Amino acid sequence: MELESEITGAIANLQVSPRSIRSKKLGTFNANAPLKQRDGKDHPSFKQIPKFFVPPPKPEDKVRRLLHQEAHSLFLQNQADELLNSDDMNDLWKTLEKYVTETTRSRRQLVNLDGYLKVVSEVGVKCRKIMTVALFFELLVTSNFPDMLEIISIYNYMMSRVLLVQGRIGLSFYDEIGQGYLNESDVERYITDIIPTLEQVSERLQPSFESFYVCTVVKKIFFFLDHLHLRRIRIRDIVSSGLLSQLLELRDTAIPKDAAEIKTTNWFSMSAALEVYENYLDLDRDHDGMLSRKELSEYGSGSLTTVFLDRAFEVCRTYGGEMDYKTFLDFYFAMEHRKTLPALHYIFRILDINQQGYLTAQTLRYFFDGIEERIKAVQAEVVNFQDLKITLKDLINSGQGATVVSILIEFDKFLAYENRVQNHQNV
Structure with a gap:
């Protein structure tokens, strides 16, 4: 194994102290002892409590940082070498077929526990x-056949596990010093690099739209996984969320004929990304690449209240009082997925005028003024408010958070809720 030229060059340029080392120190030198910083002293508590965290090398410590990156890269490469390859998967399928216990009339191949254990051996x-006894009983829970599994279900589980681990390792390569999380630029580099492997995307992606596609994917991932705005996401959260699986599904060349099916089955498909982008272009009436408050007021059915829009432009990042595409993406995801926790976080931050963590009767009154203007126009009954307080936790626990915020910010949603008995329309 050879070290990268950047590392060897940095080591060659190290300034070595001209001081001679005493023979006494050389005599007590232990070549097997871990390296420690000179004069570095461990905290006394380490004698009872192990050290759980080792800070990464500082940016100015170039040699240590490069060595850390190289070690992390080699570790990930070793993990990748342990994954099942195509030959392993082919051998697994042949072995599963060899020990089939029963074949149904519909040609479903089944295996019982004894056959499964023979496969494992x-x-x-x-x-x-991976193929433990516990896995057999875990898959048996969802099996339609008593005490037996379809061999295809075992194979599919193994394949999906390989793909997920491959994805986790792939993401980890962009976490250069192994801290376990990625920021937006890291995820952006990852998406850009894997686009050629996403055949359902690369075959339809125009070069002029690539940056917008990458931006849409990255912002969607961060909107749903970073609702606390830490500007970084743990790799384990990306993997466990299922978003990575959806993204990697686009490598499959079998594209459904119906474009609507692609859009509804995968958030990261070209159809889904184009839908958001075309929505943005339709709103941008003056074609300057930005959205003014007036242009955003046409969003959806055009019934978002003026007070909500004013507040949105106060809270959200704008440039010269206008929204760019990145800011619009967060707004779009919140409006289209109001029942999700990240969307409630987003909208609550806009509604919480005084940034006190709850909504008072005065706050509700303020936002409902916009709805009331429309109510008077259609001569409907005005709502009376009592002294109350609503926290974000209240909205989440009620299970009706999307309904509450919708009737406060959008007149059409308010009318739909008022007439829900007559027209059975969901808010």
């Missing part, structure tokens, strides 16, 4: 690490 070490 014959496959390679990599498969045996």
Whole structure:
């Protein structure tokens, strides 16, 4: 194994102290002892409590940082080498077919526990690490056949696990010093690099739209996984959320004929990204690449209240009083997915005028003024408010958070809720 030229160059340029080392120190030198910073002293508590956190090398410590990156890269490469490859998966399928216990009339191939154990004893070490007895009973919970599994369900589980681990390792390569999380620029580089492998995207992606596609994907991931605005996401959260699986599904060349099916089945499809982008272009009446408050007022059915729009432009990042595409994406995701926790966080931040963590009767009154203007126009009954207080936790726990915020910010949603018995329309 050879070190990268950047590392060897940095080591060659190290300034070595001209001081001679005493023979006494050389005599007590232990070559097997871990390296420690000179004169570095461990805290006394380390004698009872192990050290759980080792800070990464500082940016100015170039040599240590490069060595840290190289070690992290080698560790990930070793993990990748442990994954099942196509030959392993082919061998697994042949072994599963070899020990089929029963074949149904519909040609479903089933295996019981005894057959499963025979498969485990014959496959390679990599498969045996995953194919435990516990896995058999875990898959049995969703099986339609008593005490037996379809061999395709075992194969599909192994394949999906390989794809997820591949994705996790792929993401981890962009976490250069192994801290376990990625920022927006890291995720952006990852998406840009894997686009050629996403055949359902790359075959339809125009070069002029690539940056917008990457931006849409990255902002969607961060909107749903970083609702506290930490500007970074743990890699384990990306993997466990299912978003990575959806993204990697686009590598499959089998594209549904119906474009609407692509849009509804995958958030990261070209159809889904184009829908958001075309929505933005339709609102941008003056074609300057930005959205004014007046232009955004036409969003959806055009019934968002003036007070809500005013407040949105106060809270959201704007440039010269106008929204760019990135800011619009957060707004769009919040409006289209109001029942989700990140959307409630987003809208609540706009509604919480005094930034006190709850909504008072005065706050509700303020936002409802915009709705009331429309109510008077249609001569409907005006709502009376009592002394109350609503927190974000209240909205989430009620299970009706999307309904509450919708009737405060959008007149059409208010009317739909008022007439829900007559027209059965969901808010």
